[in-house]
Amino acid sequence: MAEREIPIKTAHLFAILHQKLIELLSSLSTDDWNKPTVARLWTVKDVAAHLLDTNVRAISASQNFTEPPPSAPINSYADLVDFLNGLNATWVQAMKRVSPQLLTGFLETTGKQHAEVMASLNPFAQAQYSVAWAGEEQSLNWFHVAREYTEKFHHQQQIRDAVGKPGIMTAELFYPCLDTFMQGLPHAYRDIEADTGALIKIDVAGEIGGAWFLNRIPGKWVLGKTAVSTPDVIVTLSPDTAWKVFTKAIAPQLAIDVSKISGNFNLGENLFNMVAVMA
Numbered sequence: 366m367a368e369r370e371i372p373i374k375t376a377h378l379f380a381i382l383h384q385k386l387i388e389l390l391s392s393l394s395t396d397d398w399n400k401p402t403v404a405r406l407w408t409v410k411d412v413a414a415h416l417l418d419t420n421v422r423a424i425s426a427s428q429n430f431t432e433p434p435p436s437a438p439i440n441s442y443a444d445l446v447d448f449l450n451g452l453n454a455t456w457v458q459a460m461k462r463v464s465p466q467l468l469t470g471f472l473e474t475t476g477k478q479h480a481e482v483m484a485s486l487n488p489f490a491q492a493q494y495s496v497a498w499a500g501e502e503q504s505l506n507w508f509h510v511a512r513e514y515t516e517k518f519h520h521q522q523q524i525r526d527a528v529g530k531p532g533i534m535t536a537e538l539f540y541p542c543l544d545t546f547m548q549g550l551p552h553a554y555r556d557i558e559a560d561t562g563a564l565i566k567i568d569v570a571g572e573i574g575g576a577w578f579l580n581r582i583p584g585k586w587v588l589g590k591t592a593v594s595t596p597d598v599i600v601t602l603s604p605d606t607a608w609k610v611f612t613k614a615i616a617p618q619l620a621i622d623v624s625k626i627s628g629n630f631n632l633g634e635n636l637f638n639m640v641a642v643m644a
Contacts, residue, residue: 371488371507373548375514375541379480382514385532386416386476386521390469393528398465402527403614407457409524413468414460415453416520420475423513426493427482445497483510498641500552511545515641518542519612534604536573543569543604546611546641547577551586553639554579557632559597565632566596569607598628600636611641 390413398410407415422432435448460468486492492509495501501508518538525532533539547567554565563581568574578589578596602610602624609615617637626633 369489373507373511373541373544375511375545376484376486376488378514378538378541379483379517380477382517382521382533382538383476383480386517387469387473389521389524389530389532390465390472392530393465395465397528400527402523403609404520404523409527410465410468411457411460412520412523413465413472414457414463416517417460417468417472417475418453418456419513419516420472420479423482424475424478427485483513486510496548498552499549500555508545508548511541511548515542515545519608519614519642522608523612523614534573539573539604539608540575543575543607546607546639547588549611549639549641550577550579550588550636554586554635557586557635559632562594563632564592564594564596565636566592566599567636568599568601570601570603574604574607596628598626598630598633600633601625601627610637611639613640613642 393409398408398413400409401407402409402412404412425432437444437448439445439448463471486506486509488505488507488510490506492504492506494509495504496508496512499508504512518533519542521533550567559581561581561583565579567577567579569576576590578592580587580589580593602620606615606620606623610617610620617634620637621634624637
């Protein structure tokens, strides 16, 4: 029996991304740590602190540790977002008491463990946490791991963007992140009506980008990488705009202004409202 193919392979990339993060943080000046980022009110140090939180929570979960339940019931997606935002804010606030050097040391140690945890998961077993922004109530581990990878990628990119240090916008590291983001498109378009057979092409320009196609079939939209007909609209955006759009780091209208929509504008513009993070 042939081995089952993992739709998006990311587990092997965590160690690479981790090493680049430690090299980046070790190169920062005191001023760099305090610079603002596109993550709203978070500085570079705050984003780094959040990255540590993701490590700690995943490692703890792998050790059969169960986090305390929410103090209020979670009855909606908005409730879940509010709960997670509260957790994130509490952690970041506490980490303001920790020096950048100590924070980097914590990240160096836990980042290696986190990469091992991600690699240890059975890709086709049910994940502990679903990928809610893609509309899933249950997810397989390969998608959970890919979602975790997008977190690691885009938060590190936020830091690099803030301090002007490139390094991870490469085909090897960016394309899997982008491919994972795109999995949320059918859910983002769930309320957009169109004739059966309507086709949207999403083109992220350049060698590190790619093309995706969103096809309307009876009752829903499906994502693919092959055109089944002539697209009704082609949405073209740069890699820099793409990661910022899907992580709510740029206003939708500004992203539209620096991108290109050829064809049915109304069908294409909804792409810029999709958010592939819990926000």
